[in-house]
Amino acid sequence: MNALNPYCPELATVQEVIQETANIRTLRITLNDPGKMRRFAFQPGQVGQLSVFGVGESTFVINSPPTCKDYLQFSIMRVGEVTQRLHQLSAGDPLGVRAPLGNAFPVDAMAGKHILFIAGGIGMAPLRTLLLTLLGERERYGDITLIYGARSPHDLCYRYEFEDWKARGADLVLTVDQEFPGWTERVGFVPTVLSEESPSPHNRIAVVCGPPIMIKFVLFGLKELEFEDHQILTTLEKRMKCGIGICGRCNIGSRYVCVDGPVFNFDQLRHMVPDL
Ligand SMILES: Cc1cc2nc3c(=O)[nH]c(=O)nc-3n(C[C@H](O)[C@H](O)[C@H](O)COP(=O)(O)OP(=O)(O)OC[C@H]3O[C@@H](n4cnc5c(N)ncnc54)[C@H](O)[C@@H]3O)c2cc1C
Ligand code: FES
Incomplete structure (x- = not known):
């Protein structure tokens, strides 16, 4: 800056x-x-x-x-x-x-934990930087799993990197909304695939990013699996102007997404948006 x-x-x-x-x-x-x-x-x-x-x-x-x-x-x-x-x-x-x-993912607090990434479409962008950071120090973390979905195989970002991510120790569960010629991975919406996978919440952090409707149903799914709010992280999109906490454009309640976020856990979000 x-x-x-x-x-x-x-x-x-x-x-x-x-x-x-x-x-x-x-x-x-x-x-x-x-x-x-x-x-x-x-x-x-x-x-x-x-x-x-x-x-x-x-x-x-x-x-x-x-x-x-x-x-x-x-x-x-x-x-x-x-x-x-x-x-x-x-x-x-x-x-x-x-x-x-803005703020950042609590990388140090993730050490020693299993990490579950859940992404939809362009929501993979913020998770890519975190995923590559964790894979760069692979031994510090437990299982690293990515559930990533898009409408069709052509709508998945960074397809050319998937084999490298797997080789470096990530388990990938890829899904598309509908059958597609030549597609051999999963078919179904991300929240459905999450409940099929049923990851245990024990010592696990879930990091979620995608369209609001996906986040809503993923959150239901994680709660059914008994994840606590503080175990679920997301990164918010709220239109910004100054980006430095001055213009007041990006507030949710008393918090500014540009300086207090964009990364929040769901415990913080429930206090900001009581009817979440
Ligand atoms: C913290 C943060 C991180 C982001 N990261 C990315 C990223 O990595 N990649 C990416 O493609 N986009 C990202 N976005 C969204 C991106 O900022 C907007 O898509 C962009 O500002 C749209 O600009 P525009 O002039 O093209 O569209 P506009 O003409 O301003 O808007 C076009 C349409 O998109 C909607 N829109 C615009 N901005 C947003 C927004 N922030 N949230 C929801 N709807 C919006 C408008 O309401 C309108 O319907 C991020 C936003 C935030 C706040
Ligand atoms: S964008 Fe100006 S206060 Fe957040």
Whole structure:
């Protein structure tokens, strides 16, 4: 972040573009100042504001692991104007970045525990940085399981990395909503697959990210399996403006998603949203 003016983006350049799905692209970017790029530090779960000059700024999770010093990676689903313009960028194009913002996953508190990742669609982006971080210190954690679903095989992000994740010690349970020619993995919605898998809550943390309807039914499923609220983490999407706790745009109750979040456990969320 610019120490003198936190609203001022750092200049950055797109190095590589990866087409993940029909409407999701991954941008690998570097800060133009090599010293700032070298010193840039963040924790899994933190976000950045990407700006397209003359268009606007939007929030995206940094989904490369903090150990990656060559680039910062963001995966962007095209939904409106800023994301459409971000999708038009190619290698060599300029953009602005304000990062890192927000809190992070409690990586140290996860040590010694089994970790269950549950993701839907673009919800895999915030979990990728955490997954790669845990796999980088595999011996610190128990079982690492990922239940990841999307509408079709073509809607799963990072498909080209799945074999590497498995080789590094993650168990993957992949699912799509309907039968698809050539698909040999699971078929069914993520919450259904969760109840089929029935993981024990004993010494386990669940990290959930996906569309609100998926989160709602996954939460029911985890409660049926007797997970406690404090064992369930998620990362919230609430539209942000300043990203630094000043404008008041992103509040839920008395908490600001941009500084108190975006990572919360469900114990905290129930206090913020009593009818959750
Ligand atoms: C903490 C955080 C992390 C995020 N991480 C990612 C990420 O890694 N990848 C990614 O693709 N997106 C992510 N998002 C969502 C992303 O910020 C929005 O999709 C983006 O701002 C839309 O900008 P736009 O100008 O293209 O769309 P707009 O024209 O502003 O909006 C288009 C449509 O999307 C809806 N929308 C816009 N922003 C949000 C939002 N934050 N939550 C729910 N609905 C929204 C609008 O209501 C509208 O219907 C994140 C958001 C937050 C707050
Ligand atoms: S985005 Fe301004 S207070 Fe959170």
